[in-house]
Amino acid sequence: xxxxxxxxxxxxxxxxxxxxxxxxxxxxxxxxxxxxxxxxxxxxxxxxxxxxxxxxxxxxxxxxxxxxxxxxxxxxxxxxxxxxxxxxxxxxxxxxxxxxxxxxxxxxxxxxxxxxxxxxxxxxxxxxxxxxxxxxxxxxxxxxxxxxxxxxxxxxxxxxxxxxxxxxxxxxxxxxxxxxxxxxxxxxxxxxxxxxxxxxxxxxxxxxxxxxxxxxxxxxxxxxxxxxxxxxxxx
Amino acid sequence: xxxxxxxxxxxxxxxxxxxxxxxxxxxxxxxxxxxxxxxxxxxxxxxxxxxxxxxxxxxxxxxxxxxxxxxxxxxxxxxxxxxxxxxxxxxxxxxxxxxxxxxxxxxxxxxxxxxxxxxxxxxxxxxxxxxxxxxxxxxxxxxxxxxxxxxxxxxxxxxxxxxxxxxxxxxxxxxxxxxxxxxxxxxxxxxxxxxxxxxxxxxxxxxx
Numbered sequence: 001x002x003x004x005x006x007x008x009x010x011x012x013x014x015x016x017x018x019x020x021x022x023x024x025x026x027x028x029x030x031x032x033x034x035x036x037x038x039x040x041x042x043x044x045x046x047x048x049x050x051x052x053x054x055x056x057x058x059x060x061x062x063x064x065x066x067x068x069x070x071x072x073x074x075x076x077x078x079x080x081x082x083x084x085x086x087x088x089x090x091x092x093x094x095x096x097x098x099x100x101x102x103x104x105x106x107x108x109x110x111x112x113x114x115x116x117x118x119x120x121x122x123x124x125x126x127x128x129x130x131x132x133x134x135x136x137x138x139x140x141x142x143x144x145x146x147x148x149x150x151x152x153x154x155x156x157x158x159x160x161x162x163x164x165x166x167x168x169x170x171x172x173x174x175x176x177x178x179x180x181x182x183x184x185x186x187x188x189x190x191x192x193x194x195x196x197x198x199x200x201x202x203x204x205x206x207x208x209x210x211x212x213x214x215x216x217x218x219x220x221x222x223x224x225x226x227x228x229x230x231x232x233x234x235x
Numbered sequence: 236x237x238x239x240x241x242x243x244x245x246x247x248x249x250x251x252x253x254x255x256x257x258x259x260x261x262x263x264x265x266x267x268x269x270x271x272x273x274x275x276x277x278x279x280x281x282x283x284x285x286x287x288x289x290x291x292x293x294x295x296x297x298x299x300x301x302x303x304x305x306x307x308x309x310x311x312x313x314x315x316x317x318x319x320x321x322x323x324x325x326x327x328x329x330x331x332x333x334x335x336x337x338x339x340x341x342x343x344x345x346x347x348x349x350x351x352x353x354x355x356x357x358x359x360x361x362x363x364x365x366x367x368x369x370x371x372x373x374x375x376x377x378x379x380x381x382x383x384x385x386x387x388x389x390x391x392x393x394x395x396x397x398x399x400x401x402x403x404x405x406x407x408x409x410x411x412x413x414x415x416x417x418x419x420x421x422x423x424x425x426x427x428x429x430x431x432x433x434x435x436x437x438x439x440x441x442x443x
Contacts, residue, residue, distance in 0.1 A: 001345040008342035012328065019330035019367075087326035091383065093291060094315045094325075096343040104343075234311055 002100055009096065009104020013079065014111060022082070023075040023112060030074060031119055034067050039127045056128040061189040063128075065182055067120045068113070068149070075116075076109040076153040077170040080161035089161075098233035099226050102154060106222070109157075110150035117142045125193075133194030137211075141188035144214035148181045151221035158232050177221075184213045240304055241267040241390045243288070243422050247297035250283055257283050260297065263440055267390075267420035270413060272427070272436035279443020281426040282322065285393045288424060290314030303390045316346070319384030321377075322395040329369030333360055333379045336368060337386060346387050354382045358408050373400040381412060391422045398429045406431065 017023055042059065046052050083089040092101060121142055125132060132138050156173045160166045188210040245263040249256065257280040265271050273281045286292040288299055290311035301308045301317060308317050327336045333355055341348040355364045358378040368376060377400050384392060397409045406429070413423050413435050425432060 005343045005345055008339060012331070012339050015335075016328055016330045086329075087324055088328055090291060090320070090322070090325045091327060091340065092343075094289065094318070094320055095340045097312065100343065 002097075002103075005096060005100035006103040006107065009101055010107035010111075013105060013108030017108070017112070023078060027071050027075045027112070027116055030071050031067060031116060034063075034070075035120065035123050035127060038063055038124060042128060053130070056130050057190060057193045060124050060128045060130045060193065061186045064117075064121055064124050064189060065145075065185050067124070068117060068146070068185075069178070069182065071116045071120070072113055072149055072153050073171055073174065075112055076150065077157040077160065077166075077174075079105045079109055079154060080158045081166055084161045093233070098230045101233060102158070102225060102229040105158075106150055106154040106225070109154050110147055113146045113150050113153075114143065117146055130193055132192060134192045138189060138192035140211055141185060141192055141214060144211060144218055145181050145185040145188070148214060148218035148221045149178060151218065151225050152177050152181070155221075155225040155229065155232070158229065181214065181217050184210050184217065188214065240302070241420060241422055242300075242302045243391060243424075244300040245288070245297070246300065248284070248287060248294050248299065249296040250280070250287060250292065251295040258287070258294075258442060261440065261442070265422050265424075265438075267422060268417050270417055270423040270425060270435050270437050272425050272433060272439035274426075274439050274441050275443035281442055282324070282395050284440075284442055285320070285322065285395050285424060285426060288314070288391070289318045289320050289393055291320075301391070308390075316344070316387075317390040318393050319387070319389035319391070320393045320395075321380045321384045321397045322393075323399055325380055327368050327376070327379055327383070330367060332365045332367055333371075333382070334364045336379065337383060340383060341386060344387060348386045349388065351382075351386075354385060355379075358382045359404060374402060374405055377401055378405060378408065381408060385412060385416075388419070389421065391424065392416045394423065394425045394427070396427055396429075397425070398427065398432060410435065 045055070083092060121138070152174055156170055156177070159173065160169045163169055191210065243263070243265045245261050248258055248261040250258040261284065263271065273284055275281050283292065287294050293311070299309065299314065301314055303317055308314060328339070331339065334351055337351045337354065341351065352364065355361060358381050360375060360378055360382070363371070363375065368379060371379070381397065392413070398406045401409065410431065413425070416423055425436060427433060
């Protein structure tokens with residue numbers, strides 16, 4: 001029953017988004033602009049040769065996660081704000097149980113975020129001429145980080161939906177919580193691309209360790225959100 | 236839901252916003268088949284009272300107690316599942332049709348629900364049930380709210396200005412809905428300024 005309720009909410013999220021295209025339009029514009037700007041600003045940087053490829057890899061890893069982070073803040077944080085602004089929150093509160101609402105919104109948000117990643121990751125790598133040596137590892141890093149980020153943005157989005165200073169508060173609340181996911185995401189992306197690690201990040205012995213970190217982060221984010229959300233939803 | 240006994244009790248129900256007391260120690264006991272009116276001027280707290288009874292607002296003091304078929308349903312989540320709520324502030328998803336909206340709310344509740352097409356036909360939307368709600372008039376949206384309130388055959392029907400924006404036939408739908416719910420053994424709490432709706436009220440509480 002809970003799964004059916006969750007899937008109904010996730011389906012509603014994606015269907016209303018597809019028909020209104022509010023988040024899709026802002027996400028698409030942001031992704032297109034950022035990729036175009038990356039292409040223009042790096043056009044004159046020589047990214048060939050050993051040194052150039054290293055710089056390209058570092059820029060790619062940072063840019064991918066900057067794009068994903070900002071796109072998430074723009075699109076995902078609005079999941080509950082939209083319900084609040086439109087006055088649909090009351091009907092949802094009357095009919096759905098809290099954890100199913102959270103899980104449905106989380107699934108919808110994560111699907112959107114993965115859609116952003118599907119566009120930004122290959123395009124950014126392509127624009128910067130980066131060859132991914134371990135595409136499977138990169139896929140796993142992106143999916144696990146997106147799940148963790150989706151969970152955090154869903155919960156912080158629900159918190160800020162009930163306040164007036166929504167935009168600033170979402171970033172201020174989310175950034176410290178997301179920092180571990182970003183660190184692991186950037187590190188994992190660099191490793192998957194095949195760039196050698198610097199001494200400062202040598203504590204991560206293998207890419208497998210980063211995947212475990214990202215998986216743990218995602219599990220923790222989901223579990224704590226499910227535990228907290230009942231209080232957020234009912235108060 | 237087969238309603239054998241329904242009993243609603245408001246015990247010293249108080250709601251404050253900041254320093255302002257909106258509801259002050261309200262007392263009420265209502266049983267199945269009763270239509271209770273909530274009267275008072277604009278801004279007196281009629282909607283606030285309905286939101287407290289629906290479990291959407293936590294009272295500052297006092298309790299809302301509900302027993303349905305001798306089961307205590309006073310916890311906010313249980314209360315919410317026992318009410319059908321019609322209010323101008325309750326909106327539905329404009330991108331979805333009336334049928335999709337009701338199907339969605341039927342699916343997220345996992346409780347038995349009335350046939351959706353029959354419900355929408357009953358409120359007069361039989362020919363427009365697959366149109367997006369965003370294209371509806373305000374009266375048609377009010378009819379969808381009425382259909383949603385009746386979807387799960389609630390124990391309590393909370394109606395906040397149910398005739399708002401409705402034409403003559405729409406107001407007839409409201410009146411028949413109140414009578415049907417009363418005959419089923421449910422409680423109707425009605426906040427209205429409409430004279431025809433007020434005629435169905437058996438007792439009333441005054442707020443403000």
